[in-house]
Amino acid sequence: MKKLFSLLSLLVLMSLILAACGSPQAAPSAGGSAEAGLPDLGGKTITVAVENAYPPFNSIDEASGQGVGWDYDTVNEICKRVNCVPEYKQAAWDGIFPAMAANEYDVLADGVTFTAERDETVDFSIPYVTVGQVLLTRVDETRELDAFKADAEALVGTQIGTTNAIVAEKTFPDKTIQSFEDFGAAVLALISGDIDAVVIDNVTASGYMGENEGKLKIAGQITSDEQLAFVFPPGSDLAATFNAALEAMIADGTLDALNKKWGLTQ
Numbered sequence: 001m002k003k004l005f006s007l008l009s010l011l012v013l014m015s016l017i018l019a020a021c022g023s024p025q026a027a028p029s030a031g032g033s034a035e036a037g038l039p040d041l042g043g044k045t046i047t048v049a050v051e052n053a054y055p056p057f058n059s060i061d062e063a064s065g066q067g068v069g070w071d072y073d074t075v076n077e078i079c080k081r082v083n084c085v086p087e088y089k090q091a092a093w094d095g096i097f098p099a100m101a102a103n104e105y106d107v108l109a110d111g112v113t114f115t116a117e118r119d120e121t122v123d124f125s126i127p128y129v130t131v132g133q134v135l136l137t138r139v140d141e142t143r144e145l146d147a148f149k150a151d152a153e154a155l156v157g158t159q160i161g162t163t164n165a166i167v168a169e170k171t172f173p174d175k176t177i178q179s180f181e182d183f184g185a186a187v188l189a190l191i192s193g194d195i196d197a198v199v200i201d202n203v204t205a206s207g208y209m210g211e212n213e214g215k216l217k218i219a220g221q222i223t224s225d226e227q228l229a230f231v232f233p234p235g236s237d238l239a240a241t242f243n244a245a246l247e248a249m250i251a252d253g254t255l256d257a258l259n260k261k262w263g264l265t266q
Contacts, residue, residue, distance in 0.1 A: 034083040038248060039241045041084040046238065048075055049091040049105040053182040055207035056262040057111040070262035071109035074128070077254060078245040093182060094161055097121060100231055106238055108231035111204065113163040118231075125230040125242045128255060129203070129264045132224035133167045136198040136205045136216055138190060145220025148172070148197060155195040157186045163226060168199035171222055183208070191215055201226065206263050 034040035050058040050071055058069040067088055075086045089105060100108050101121045113131075114124050135145050135156075148154045149172060157178035158164040168177045178195050180186040186198045187208045197219065200208075209216045232239045249255040259265040 032080075032083055035081040035248065038082050038244050041082050041241065043083055043085060045085045045087050046079070046106040048086045048088050049096060049099070049108045049110065050088055051093055051110050051182060052090045053184045054111055054204060055211060056203065056264070057207075058109070070258060070264060071111075073262070074255075074258050075107070075109055077249065077258070078242060081245045081248060082241050093159060097231075100233055103233045106232070106236070107242070110231075111201070111228050112231050113226045114229050115163060121234065123232040123234055123236055123239045125232070125239055126246055127227035127229045128246060129228050129259055130224075131201045131203050131226050131228060131264070133164060133199055133222040133226070134202045134205050134218045135220045135222060136187070136190065136200050136208070137196065137219040138193075139215055139217045141196070141217070141219055143196075143219065145222065148219070154197065156197050156199060157189060157195040158199040159183050159186060164199050164201065167222055171199065187212070187216070203264050210263075
């Protein structure tokens with residue numbers, strides 16, 4: 001009986017060896033493949049800079065501790081279409097353009113406004129939405145935009161190094177604009193009464209109004225023509241890849257749906 005068992009075991013072992021020597025099997029794929037007609041990045045990991053302090057574009061969900069927002073949803077969708085893996089890196093706004101110019105990140109996704117000056121040092125994608133600048137105030141504020149311009153005592157803040165800061169300085173040339181490292185700090189100062197208003201884009205204003213229900217309102221529209229886009233190091237091939245994905249998302253309605261989901265458009 002033992003001899004029969006040994007013979008059977010030998011036959012099984014030989015069959016396994018023969019099977020292993022047969023046609024080679026493909027290694028498991030590390031990722032999927034690109035959508036038909038789009039560039040294929042072959043499962044490449046790309047580093048994506050975000051502030052995580054700029055709702056609805058990006059923020060940290062308090063319940064889960066995970067990054068959420070339009071940037072996360074949209075970059076994830078782009079990577080699904082062109083076969084890449086996004087690795088999100090939290091980055092401070094101050095100094096982000098020199099960091100992008102130095103190739104420290106593959107892409108900046110942070111609701112960035114295209115300007116000719118910025119375009120001299122970094123590359124941009126096609127725009128994904130057009131926004132305007134507004135004056136955000138406490139809900140009990142009685143002054144509107146013109147009254148703020150006329151009131152020498154009114155304190156106006158914004159985020160340092162942004163197009164919002166440029167707009168604030170042009171709109172209130174006789175005031176010293178209070179600068180903050182991020183809009184979260186500016187909004188907290190507004191709610192606490194340390195400043196009277198914040199110059200901010202309308203989309204992000206709506207985001208903070210949602211997070212602070214019943215505490216904030218928009219007291220006036222300042223501009224309405226700023227185009228937002230993704231940012232890349234100069235000469236990056238990734239810009240063309242993102243453009244192709246964005247164009248496909250525009251064509252099939254995905255970008256419009258994401259813009260509406262996160263309040264970028266109505």
